[in-house]
Amino acid sequence: MRILDRYIVRQFVVSFVFGLVAFLLIFVVIDMMEKLDDFIDANADTRVIVEYYLAFLPEIIKLMTPVAVLLAALFVVGRLSGQNELAAMKSSGISLYRLLAPFIIVATLVCGISIYLNGWIVPYANQKKFYIERTYLHRGGDVTVRYNIVFLEGRTRIVSVNYYDTQSRTATRVSIQEFDSTDVTRLVRRYDAGQMRWIAADPSHPDRGNWVLLGGTVRDFAAAGQALTPFDRLPVGTLTLTPADIEKKQRTPDEMDYADLREFIQNQERAGQDVSRWLVEYHAKVAFPFASVIMVLFGVPFASSRPRTGAALGFGISVAITFTYLIFMKASQVFGYNGDLNPLLTAWLANLIFLGAGIVNLFRVQK
Numbered sequence: 001m002r003i004l005d006r007y008i009v010r011q012f013v014v015s016f017v018f019g020l021v022a023f024l025l026i027f028v029v030i031d032m033m034e035k036l037d038d039f040i041d042a043n044a045d046t047r048v049i050v051e052y053y054l055a056f057l058p059e060i061i062k063l064m065t066p067v068a069v070l071l072a073a074l075f076v077v078g079r080l081s082g083q084n085e086l087a088a089m090k091s092s093g094i095s096l097y098r099l100l101a102p103f104i105i106v107a108t109l110v111c112g113i114s115i116y117l118n119g120w121i122v123p124y125a126n127q128k129k130f131y132i133e134r135t136y137l138h139r140g141g142d143v144t145v146r147y148n149i150v151f152l153e154g155r156t157r158i159v160s161v162n163y164y165d166t167q168s169r170t171a172t173r174v175s176i177q178e179f180d181s182t183d184v185t186r187l188v189r190r191y192d193a194g195q196m197r198w199i200a201a202d203p204s205h206p207d208r209g210n211w212v213l214l215g216g217t218v219r220d221f222a223a224a225g226q227a228l229t230p231f232d233r234l235p236v237g238t239l240t241l242t243p244a245d246i247e248k249k250q251r252t253p254d255e256m257d258y259a260d261l262r263e264f265i266q267n268q269e270r271a272g273q274d275v276s277r278w279l280v281e282y283h284a285k286v287a288f289p290f291a292s293v294i295m296v297l298f299g300v301p302f303a304s305s306r307p308r309t310g311a312a313l314g315f316g317i318s319v320a321i322t323f324t325y326l327i328f329m330k331a332s333q334v335f336g337y338n339g340d341l342n343p344l345l346t347a348w349l350a351n352l353i354f355l356g357a358g359i360v361n362l363f364r365v366q367k
Helices: 003-041 044-081 085-091 095-136 244-248 258-270 274-302 310-339 341-365
Strands: 145-153 158-167 170-179 187-202 207-218 227-235
Touching: 003 095, 044 085, 044 095, 044 227, 044 244, 044 274, 095 258, 145 258, 170 207, 187 227, 187 244, 207 274, 258 274, 274 341, 310 341
Parallel strands: none
Antiparallel strands: 145 158, 158 170, 170 187, 187 207, 207 227
């Protein structure tokens, strides 16, 4: 790597880190001003508030990374141009394309880190964040109770639960419908029970055990006269679902990593559900981090043609451009959620539009 490349990379990285920290602080302060009264009303101690914002940091970093990348690109190129360093580089035969190379390399590395952060770190942190919100801020319903759960168990069983208590691991008002393995449209047996409780086989491994139905009936449609048999206690048998699976199935896409969200989509497809919304969320987990590279393609040519892109002006421009990008992204997602656009195209549409704008801007400026 040339001395010039190291010089640009060092300034770009320092500016990016400074911008990211500044945006994080601004975001946290504004959010804290909004929610602090709610935490106080809920008698949450300082430890809970600190845990909440530590869990919130990955999500903020994900959102603010493209803004910080654009701000750093505008600031560094504006500084090079304002101090006539950019003119000296061009007079020595260095084109704008060559100048763009170290910015693209750093932005690509940031993009790769963001993909990992968005796919695995952010969902894990969001689980903790949403737990605190449900417990102390009463957002998203009761943290210990899940309502109206329906899932497909294999090919031949549909299990529906009125509500499920995660603390006692007990489901209430349970219905299990069994269908013929050779003709899945023919119902052969139905279990209805007041409760279904998880009995752990080993206290040291609470996720190993079996479900037991309590207080219900079995209706056998294959028998003559549709035999109805009451029971007080009945092991469910080959039901493979565990309490952890139920809790995982109730997570939002923001709480799922790539593998969990893909599995969730596949399960919804097998159950005949419309998965357009989830597919958009899945592809967006990869598409959004690429905004960092696009912001560099957009910002470097823009700043090179404006020698007075200082910190204040760069801050305003980066915020305006990034929020315009977010508006395009959210607007396109509406069409994807409704199934009017292909989910993959929906997730990448804002990137494609701004990539096109960046390439046009790159060709227009003096090289």
